Amino acid sequence: MGKVLMKGNEVIAEAAVHAGCKYFFGYPITPQSELVAYMARRLPEVGGVFLQAESEIAAINMVYGAAGTGARVMTSSSSPGFSLKQEGISYLVGSELPAVICNIVRGGPGLGNIQPAQSDYFQVTKGGGHGDYFLPVLAPSSLQEIVDLTQDAFNIADRYRTPVILMGDGMLGQMMEPVEFLDPKSEELPEKNWATTGTRGDGGPKIITSLELDADGLEQRNKHLQEKIVEMKKNEVRYEMYKTDDADYIIVAFGTVARIAMNAINKARQDGVKVGMIRPISLWPFPEKPFVETRDRVKSYISVEMSAGQMIEDVRLAVNGHAPVDFFGRNGGVVPSQEEIYHKIMAVAGGIEV
Amino acid sequence: MGKVLMKGNEVIAEAAVHAGCKYFFGYPITPQSELVAYMARRLPEVGGVFLQAESEIAAINMVYGAAGTGARVMTSSSSPGFSLKQEGISYLVGSELPAVICNIVRGGPGLGNIQPAQSDYFQVTKGGGHGDYFLPVLAPSSLQEIVDLTQDAFNIADRYRTPVILMGDGMLGQMMEPVEFLDPKSEELPEKNWATTGTRGDGGPKIITSLELDADGLEQRNKHLQEKIVEMKKNEVRYEMYKTDDADYIIVAFGTVARIAMNAINKARQDGVKVGMIRPISLWPFPEKPFVETRDRVKSYISVEMSAGQMIEDVRLAVNGHAPVDFFGRNGGVVPSQEEIYHKIMAVAGGIEV
Amino acid sequence: MTMKTVFQKTKGLTDKPTHYCPGCTHGVIHRLVGEVLEEMDILEDTIGVASVGCSVLSYEYFNCDMTQAAHGRAPAVATGVKRVLPDRFVFTYQGDGDLASIGISEIIHAAARGEKITVIFVNNAIYGMTGGQMAPTTLIGQKTATTPFGRDASVQGSPIRVCEMLSTLDSTAYIERVSTHDVQHIQKAKKAIRKAFEAQKLGLGFSMIEVLSTCPTNWGLDPNESLDWVKDNMVPVYPLGVYKNKME
Amino acid sequence: MTMKTVFQKTKGLTDKPTHYCPGCTHGVIHRLVGEVLEEMDILEDTIGVASVGCSVLSYEYFNCDMTQAAHGRAPAVATGVKRVLPDRFVFTYQGDGDLASIGISEIIHAAARGEKITVIFVNNAIYGMTGGQMAPTTLIGQKTATTPFGRDASVQGSPIRVCEMLSTLDSTAYIERVSTHDVQHIQKAKKAIRKAFEAQKLGLGFSMIEVLSTCPTNWGLDPNESLDWVKDNMVPVYPLGVYKNKME
Amino acid sequence: MLEEIIIAGFGGQGVMSMGQLITYAGMLEGKGVSWLPSYGPEQRGGTANCAVVVSDEPVGSPLVTRPTTAIVLNNPSFDKFESHVKAGGLLIINTSLVARKSLRTDITIIEIDATALANELGNTRIANMILLGAFLEYSKVVSEDSVIESLKKVLGPSKHHLIDVNKRALAKGASLIGVETN
Amino acid sequence: MLEEIIIAGFGGQGVMSMGQLITYAGMLEGKGVSWLPSYGPEQRGGTANCAVVVSDEPVGSPLVTRPTTAIVLNNPSFDKFESHVKAGGLLIINTSLVARKSLRTDITIIEIDATALANELGNTRIANMILLGAFLEYSKVVSEDSVIESLKKVLGPSKHHLIDVNKRALAKGASLIGVETN
Amino acid sequence: MEKKVVFNEEICKSCSLCVEVCPTNVIFLADYLNGKGYRPAAVIDQENCISCAKCGQICPDTVITVFRPVKKEQMV
Amino acid sequence: MEKKVVFNEEICKSCSLCVEVCPTNVIFLADYLNGKGYRPAAVIDQENCISCAKCGQICPDTVITVFRPVKKEQMV
């Protein structure tokens, strides 16, 4: 269909439709409302259903119901609304229901504001909900990458019977870039013989539940969930390395921040500082390999985030003391400029005062 | 008043009353319902108000309202209900309102079961809600310690204008032990001149809000929150070290698990294995000092949890690669026995197969 | 002379013994729903949604596909199911704490949207599963774990009458309140449940049957006393009858 | 000949210019509340609760202590305040998305508990702040960002009439629906708001005034057309009048 | 001294209060004590049990996996806990409701037809106190006096008329020791 | 070539669509482009702005802090962005609504009384297109033809009658270059 | 003679609802316990059972099956 | 002569509600912009203002103050 110019939020929606998602339940919140509005117009065209839920809680539980029938379903929100979905997400994990949940992060805590942020990193990667779980979190940094990762998100969800989170920030949701929707590569996915669609034809009653009153029984279930986690850690790690081969310093950044950092890196290299970047694309499973490969030869890492410092914990866990890990972040909706990142690089490299 | 025999949940409630908490808003959930029932009977006696909220969300927002008047107020729940409070907790942090929130953790994810667990560690320590924040989390391991920590919790909340979490597990909530309620040592606490109680007498209108539409403005607020975090990390770290002086191996455990581990440690020492324990009492701020002091001389650490492995990340961050960190955990409501922990110790120490 | 079976267990229920306390009428209501599904021959086309309450394990008792919803969210879950499978029958089975307290938003909006689902609302004026705390339906003066001195209207407010409230919504199709305090009312209750599923079949909109039920354990009464308590104390506050009927 | 002031800005409002769009009647409603608080001389004894919606910044406009509540939770926050300070006046200011959609549970339970608070419910049939999505109060056929083809009763259900619904609850003391579409109705609206605060003063229970309001920006109408739209389209669906009055 | 006790039976048999009485008495005697009930699923309908620890030192783990003493009041409890008892430990069986026999030779086994004996005393509901009396007499974990003391506290003035029958039940139980031991 | 443009003014002045047209045109010409709007608080009532990046390579950061060109349509925008323009860069000022004068000597400044000129063309609402025309003529970032192309796409068939007046506005703007430059 | 009313003893919870509702008072609780520790309901006096099925209607645990004697021709 | 109706121009948003509501049509929008970019409402023909305050009642932004001429004695 060639390149089109769209807003990030609309790209997520259209990409979901291309991925075969015909059901969307959501509640408006800036800065992701365009996604909801787009679905309202688009889904009826493909014979799907868009429903504005009365709340984020209703939305995630409608997703729970729809996912239970085996349908591809999505919801999306932003930080405060995402917090309200935590119980529902924990239920989806416990009942092993596939779904894609989008969080277009804004400034927090509390009502905060509607400017871009990455300060929900902990919430999305460390199980903002209760109980033992991790779930895949994908963080695109361009609108074209949204197309690919949205497709992946649905496939991962179906393959492992798990909710998957797409995380972006207000900037990614609001900006426009040319994108192209190529037809998705079809994948072998397990049949959804667990879905509750009525027993006609398919034998005895099926049950979808996360309840297991017997402790040993629940531990067994959790063991199964943990095995899936091991599998995902093996198969679903995604990241990009940028000019790290000769790098003395490595910036770690994801999403739109990685793009800004890229400009800063190139400027610093013009000034002779060998700096590169590791861009985690899957925030969970967090890419450890690129750190293990580089941690014994780089002088230091710099975690650059639109937060007060959250991903840095995963970076430190991956580096495990082999090299210092520095931090630069802006938060509350402030987007770090390439200039400040450049200065941070120079400061770390040359000890320049900034 | 001498020693009395009470259930853990009731001890929390009575300790709160002793700490001057006259307002409680909560919603029933096993295994903490005794706390709610106790408050229903007790608070009217002290001229306070107990109100059963229609939901955990209403409860945490009633707490928000009451805290805004400067009153000492508490709510409590268990895992699924705690997930529902995440937006509210983030708001309390953003608006800098003091309150004590209790989580008597049960097996998860999802509906899970009502047996004891510690699998909400991530949720309580890594900001289960959205935005940049950390808040104090205290984890008592005995009913007598509940009395002291509940008192501390309210004082910390008032001193730093922050919500504080009391975390226990179903076992702690349900068990009975003799406890004594000593009159709390009075502390110098800042005056609550920010409270919204009407302007009569106290000058112009006051505003309680977490909204700051201007990004730079919100970043400034967050800077203030981060400064408080630094302060709390300096002043509010609590932990206990048990037989670590000569220890080759150190178990890291909190709450009731630490008590069980203690039996195992003593058994192991009878068999000549030099093992000790670091018991974090404040899960956040997580005690780093005891690790820094020991990490270069112990053979390894063992994080023992009623979860699939969550605190271990903080242990690894504190050890920072100076020593191996091993893990033993049971989850889903299964409580590790002293025998299993003993065997784990022997396995790590002597490489015994278990 | 041989024997003809005049009463036996419905195929609408599995053979699993229930975990309910002795004499708890949850079991009776289960039976009625099971019989209706069997008699309408829609067991194979039905997806039930269990809520959180003593009836949480009803997914093991109803002999059809079942899914378990978070506390209070069953109507939202049912909405998700029904919107994907409009030609299937979807019902929720919810207690009064689940539906009228934490779940009042989900039930009202499902009703306001006219979701074509059937809600079985079991009102026993208390939180059974968690040990007898006050529900929004708890009667004035009733002692519970969280109203140790009896519910006081000036402190905890007055009981919510769900049928009356939902009837103000245009998109509701069939709403009736019934009781289980004797055999005759039990038979009436079954007819009502049947009507609700018929309304769903006709696609008329949202249908709900509120069933007054017992909680001997937390009421501190024996099972037979409990039936009387329903008759003498609950029925006057929760008048039985049809509150909305678009089938005529 | 000298001049006598016949109309001027109330002390109930601060001097901060509002961020509202041109012609938005949120500003008018602010003025009415401010005037009532001033005239009852309770500005110093009042704590207001701002909700999440275009009126979120109302805490900068009302000249009394204010607190800001999470989306939909203002009645719960107000409950917390009032239960600690029973002798103060507490009010919430909520939009229809905030109160009737995500916050329907909090408003119903506050009403059912008979919380002695006053709720100013601004119904503009849309989500203003987020750019014009459907609200539970959106009219059938009304086009919004999330009902691009117009609200369809068979898909999105029918409008929720909050006054009618809350009136079914015993613990509500005063409930009235008013409008702002002309000067005469604006004056009526002020009288109603006054009554609601009087009810709170008398400790009669929960009081709420639903005020029909405009959203020129998201309705795509100019401010004067918007007033007509309220009169011609909203009033017929949301009949004005007193729905509950325990003051007589 | 470290006694780790498990008491198990049907819901209505009063196993929880048996445990609480021992714990309370231990507290009165200044010992380290803890009481931990089973809760949740097992309870409703099924069997209930509690773990009691009495020690000269402060109690470490309140959780008992290998009891020094198990008192089982019904079949499911027998099946669940018989094998858990520590070697050299004690197993008290309420034969009124336990059909099975224990084949263990490494522990002391006391069998008591508690219901029958309770009926003799004219009150079925005190069967548990007879078992408790036997246990106390045998183990001396806490004194009978402290238990009576505790009983007064637990029952409250209104129910003090029940004290006497409970006393007799305890005595009855005690009287069996040395007799039925094998 | 890397052009980083900021266009700012009141809500109703069409600054967003100016940016989108440049972006769209850049896309048609196969360039790397991105468009990033200011959103939220500034918008309602206040001023709006967007950042456009046009480059020969794929766009790195869509965020523009030091623009190569700033087009300011009102006073607040002038105050906010005048100082941000890169040395050697371009500042286009809509003098109809901007009272102030820029004192910067290290950048090119083009002043245009867009509203007046738009009125001359008989349509106040196309003032923004006049400014755009001037910018295109001066910078050649994208061709006027591509902009017309984009305009057709953006407006849609129903509004094609507007194309002509927009064309004339662009031309008018272009005609000013070389004249008013100082 | 064949039974008119049959009880699935093992799942009876001796709630007595059937005992109370039976118009002919033929139901009583046995003096032994079932596996769950309950005294199951039972009927010995089958003659006097009138097969009204009230017990089945009120039983919360589907313990009861009720039969009515019929003449051959009725069967067809 | 003193003004009967005064507008706080800087906070006017030129919504025209006052223009529409004024019974004597003395209110109009000025042909210049205020700092917020709005054409403020204004009254030049103060004589014909009847001080009915309708404009003040409908103005969402408390822009307007209205005065009524009174004879001295009325003042007391």
Ligand SMILES: Cc1ncc(C[n+]2csc(CCOP(=O)(O)OP(=O)(O)O)c2C)c(N)n1
């Ligand atoms: C989010 C959440 N909050 C609270 C609970 C605890 N809980 C379980 S059931 C229940 C109330 C059940 O009462 P009701 O709905 O009336 O059902 P009943 O047991 O009376 O049949 C509660 C509060 C929970 N499981 N999840």
Ligand SMILES: Cc1ncc(C[n+]2csc(CCOP(=O)(O)OP(=O)(O)O)c2C)c(N)n1
């Ligand atoms: C939890 C949460 N969900 C969603 C939002 C986004 N949001 C802000 S205001 C609003 C709706 C406001 O509409 P209404 O209450 O009608 O007020 P109005 O703007 O129309 O006056 C929404 C959905 C939010 N801030 N928080």
Ligand code: SF4
């Ligand atoms: S607790 Fe009450 S509602 Fe629950 S099963 Fe027992 S009797 Fe029934």
Ligand code: SF4
């Ligand atoms: S968006 Fe609508 S409701 Fe909000 S301020 Fe503008 S006009 Fe008023």
Ligand code: SF4
């Ligand atoms: S009603 Fe059913 S459960 Fe109750 S006693 Fe009779 S047979 Fe047993």
Ligand code: SF4
């Ligand atoms: S069928 Fe009727 S008569 Fe026979 S036992 Fe049952 S209730 Fe009694």
Ligand code: SF4
């Ligand atoms: S009503 Fe007020 S804001 Fe509107 S134009 Fe008149 S003075 Fe200006």
Ligand code: SF4
């Ligand atoms: S006071 Fe009346 S007459 Fe005078 S300007 Fe205002 S509306 Fe017009």
Ligand SMILES: [Mg+2]
């Ligand atoms: Mg109930």
Ligand SMILES: [Mg+2]
């Ligand atoms: Mg609205």
